[in-house]
Amino acid sequence: xxxxxxxxxxxxxxxxxxxxxxxxxxxxxxxxxxxxxxxxxxxxxxxxxxxxxxxxxxxxxxxxxxxxxxxxxxxxxxxxxxxxxxxxxxxxxxxxxx
Numbered sequence: 031x032x033x034x035x036x037x038x039x040x041x042x043x044x045x046x047x048x049x050x051x052x053x054x055x056x057x058x059x060x061x062x063x064x065x066x067x068x069x070x071x072x073x074x075x076x077x078x079x080x081x082x083x084x085x086x087x088x089x090x091x092x093x094x095x096x097x098x099x100x101x102x103x104x105x106x107x108x109x110x111x112x113x114x115x116x117x118x119x120x121x122x123x124x125x126x127x128x
Contacts, residue, residue, distance in 0.1 A: 031122050032121055033119065035117045036110050037110065039103075040100050040103050040104065043096070043100055043103055049095075052092050056089075057084065059087070063084075064084050065080055
């Protein structure tokens with residue numbers, strides 16, 4: 031069976047679990063950046079300042095990444111819907127379990 035994606039719902043990108051997954055990955059990246067990797071510029075920061083830095087980093091990362099995904103979905107919808115280009119196709123086979 032062939033499936034073609036012709037439209038990506040922008041609302042589903044924002045309200046799905048994708049931003050939450052990006053937030054968890056951003057938290058991990060923030061912890062690695064601000065707490066685990068030694069940096070002389072971060073040495074005078076207290077523990078609470080580092081926690082605040084991790085939170086702000088993760089929040090900004092999620093907002094920017096979600097904005098980029100929404101922009102990409104908008105461009106994809108314009109190219110497939112307005113200009114009539116072909117969308118991404120998936121060739122799916124049914125697996126019969128015995």
